[in-house]
Amino acid sequence: MKAYGFVAAGGPEGERMFDVPVPVAGPGELLVRVRAAGVNPGDWRMRSGSYGVEPPAVLGREVAGTVEQVGPDVTGFAIGDEVFGGTPGMTGGWAEHSLVIAGFAAHRPEAVSPAAAAALPVAAGTAYDALDQLGLAQGQTLLVNGAGGGVGVAAVQLAVARGITVVGTASPGKHELLAGFGAVPVAYGDGVVDRVRAAAPQGVDGVFDLVGGGALRAVAELLAERSRLYTVADRELVAELGGRGVERDRSTAVLSTLAQLVADGVLDPLVTETRPLAEAGAALAAVESGHARGKVVLEIG
Numbered sequence: 001m002k003a004y005g006f007v008a009a010g011g012p013e014g015e016r017m018f019d020v021p022v023p024v025a026g027p028g029e030l031l032v033r034v035r036a037a038g039v040n041p042g043d044w045r046m047r048s049g050s051y052g053v054e055p056p057a058v059l060g061r062e063v064a065g066t067v068e069q070v071g072p073d074v075t076g077f078a079i080g081d082e083v084f085g086g087t088p089g090m091t092g093g094w095a096e097h098s099l100v101i102a103g104f105a106a107h108r109p110e111a112v113s114p115a116a117a118a119a120l121p122v123a124a125g126t127a128y129d130a131l132d133q134l135g136l137a138q139g140q141t142l143l144v145n146g147a148g149g150g151v152g153v154a155a156v157q158l159a160v161a162r163g164i165t166v167v168g169t170a171s172p173g174k175h176e177l178l179a180g181f182g183a184v185p186v187a188y189g190d191g192v193v194d195r196v197r198a199a200a201p202q203g204v205d206g207v208f209d210l211v212g213g214g215a216l217r218a219v220a221e222l223l224a225e226r227s228r229l230y231t232v233a234d235r236e237l238v239a240e241l242g243g244r245g246v247e248r249d250r251s252t253a254v255l256s257t258l259a260q261l262v263a264d265g266v267l268d269p270l271v272t273e274t275r276p277l278a279e280a281g282a283a284l285a286a287v288e289s290g291h292a293r294g295k296v297v298l299e300i301g
Contacts, residue, residue: 003095004280005058009049012288015281020058022097025071030100032065032083035301036118036274037093040150044288046090053091059284060093062086062121063100064114065301074102076252082108084117084259086125086250094280094298106255111263119269119295120258121250123150124158127208128254130230130246131158134206138163141200145219146210147183148174150295151232153270155208156183161266167199169211169219177293181268192218207243209233217241270294 001022008014025031037060046053064084067077077083085105087093108117136142136159144155147168159166160182168183169192175185186195188211196204196219204222209215212234220241223229229243238245261267272294275283279298286292 001096002277003058004277005056005091005094006047007056009047009055011048012281012285014047014055015284016056017278017280018056020095023092023099025069025099027072028074028102029071029088030067030074030077030083030102030105031069031071032063032098032100033068033301034063034065034093034096034098035114035299036064037098037298037300038062038118038122039283039287039296039298040122041287042090042122044284051090053089058092058095059280060087060095060098061090062118063093063098064108064117065098068097071102077102077105082114084108084114084120085255086121094277096277096300101250103252104250104255106252106259109259109263112259114301115271115274115297115299116262116269117259118297119150119271120262121255123295124154124258124267124269125250125254126151126232126246126248127155127158128258129249130155130208130232131162132249133246134208134228134230136162136164136206136228139165140205141165141167141202143196143200143204143207143219143222144168144183144210145207145215146170146188146233147178147185149210150270152210153177153181153294154267156181157267158261161261165200167196167204169196169215174293188215193222196222206230209238212237271297273297274299276300
């Protein structure tokens with residue numbers, strides 16, 4: 001089958017389209033014919049060598065497609081089912097066929113397109129898990145630090161749907177987008193704490209950080225209770241500050257909930273660009289540049 005990945009860790013020059021054998025579903029796995037696959041920052045970080053994945057490897061962490069094989073001991077799925085979910089070892093989705101973890105897969109509702117479904121497991125799933133762990137109640141205020149990316153936009157929508165007031169830091173070019181989803185946007189950088197306090201004079205009850213480093217350290221002072229300081233970007237620093245990292249759930253239940261929210265019009269996966277597998281390199285370059293607005297998805301089937 002055709003697949004896209006990397007043959008050497010480092011920059012884009014190591015990326016390749018190549019032929020690989022169709023995988024076989026093992027215990028706890030599904031084999032799907034891929035119809036759509038999400039593109040994420042984690043894909044270029046994997047190619048760069050950050051995650052220790054040995055090349056050659058097929059990229060792609062989230063897919064939607066049709067079940068063609070059900071692995072041993074898997075229940076709840078059958079050949080022909082339309083599903084979406086995460087790939088084993090965070091690899092293998094940018095291909096004509098992919099393995100999917102059955103415990104991190106769900107049936108795709110007819111009202112949700114393959115492209116929309118393929119955009120959910122990583123970004124929206126991370127946002128959902130963060131909100132559950134933050135445990136904010138209706139009427140409380142959440143700061144999303146770095147709200148303009150895929151995880152941030154999903155977090156804004158999911159929090160607003162729960163009745164939470166959201167303030168989001170982002171570049172000025174994404175303020176209109178965030179405001180459209182119900183957040184109060186503020187510019188990041190020097191003076192961000194004062195701008196957040198002006199936007200939320202009642203105070204901030206929780207922080208979900210997607211930036212890390214100095215940006216995380218700056219906004220941490222907004223919280224008197226650091227147990228509601230969460231990050232996916234800088235676990236070492238957040239521990240020093242008294243907060244914690246987001247732990248991923250990666251379950252069928254979470255994916256099913258997210259798909260229903262999309263079907264109900266509550267959550268927009270914000271798929272703004274789709275490309276064929278032959279243009280996977282260009283799709284990854286768009287995400288790696290940091291200028292992609294919304295989710296980029298490969299349409300394969």
